[in-house]
Amino acid sequence: xxxxxxxxxxxxxxxxxxxxxxxxxxxxxxxxxxxxxxxxxxxxxxxxxxxxxxxxxxxxxxxxxxxxxxxxxxxxxxxxxxxxxxxxxxxxxxxxxxxxxxxxxxxxx
Amino acid sequence: xxxxxxxxxxxxxxxxxxxxxxxxxxxxxxxxxxxxxxxxxxxxxxxxxxxxxxxxxxxxxxxxxxxxxxxxxxxxxxxxxxxxxxxxxxxxxxxxxxxxxxxxxxxxxxxxxxx
Numbered sequence: 001x002x003x004x005x006x007x008x009x010x011x012x013x014x015x016x017x018x019x020x021x022x023x024x025x026x027x028x029x030x031x032x033x034x035x036x037x038x039x040x041x042x043x044x045x046x047x048x049x050x051x052x053x054x055x056x057x058x059x060x061x062x063x064x065x066x067x068x069x070x071x072x073x074x075x076x077x078x079x080x081x082x083x084x085x086x087x088x089x090x091x092x093x094x095x096x097x098x099x100x101x102x103x104x105x106x107x108x109x
Numbered sequence: 110x111x112x113x114x115x116x117x118x119x120x121x122x123x124x125x126x127x128x129x130x131x132x133x134x135x136x137x138x139x140x141x142x143x144x145x146x147x148x149x150x151x152x153x154x155x156x157x158x159x160x161x162x163x164x165x166x167x168x169x170x171x172x173x174x175x176x177x178x179x180x181x182x183x184x185x186x187x188x189x190x191x192x193x194x195x196x197x198x199x200x201x202x203x204x205x206x207x208x209x210x211x212x213x214x215x216x217x218x219x220x221x222x223x224x
Contacts, residue, residue: 087151
């Protein structure tokens with residue numbers, strides 16, 4: 001079983017739609033959680049951290065459920081520019097960083 | 110500020126050849142990382158350096174060596190390249206902040222093909 005699992009997609013949605021991505025992790029000792037965004041043939045960039053209480057940044061909302069070892073990302077009012085691959089990232093208390101394989105999103109006009 | 114830079118951008122090697130991938134950051138970060146990215150597998154950590162003078166193995170270190178030359182530079186060496194090392198290699202540096210958060214900043218990547 002992979003340490004971090006994501007639905008690979010692709011998710012094809014129209015502009016303005018709401019889309020949700022899910023991620024599960026296997027190490028219950030994991031301490032930090034993030035979503036990164038990666039455009040085609042580019043480097044990953046931090047989208048947002050994920051806190052236990054849930055957090056929001058504009059149209060993006062991240063949730064963490066430690067009991068179920070589950071992380072989610074909700075994108076509201078999708079834009080064409082949101083088309084990318086979204087990477088779920090989990091860290092232990094040190095330097096070990098585990099990336100999910102990513103979920104591809106295509107937003108269509 | 111250039112952020113994280115990597116050279117070369119592309120490289121083709123024959124099996125058995127050696128090469129060094131260079132990485133530098135100008136953000137005064139202590140921690141640096143080397144990852145490889147293969148289709149369907151996400152990024153996998155090869156080696157990391159928590160601070161200048163220290164290096165540690167990540168998830169897939171076999172066939173690689175690293176050098177943390179100074180605070181800015183962290184190089185990755187393939188001593189005898191194999192086709193299985195065909196991949197995209199990303200270097201990253203990180204800044205830690207309160208509440209256990211961290212931002213990793215990635216370089217643009219090196220696309221390596223081993224024939």
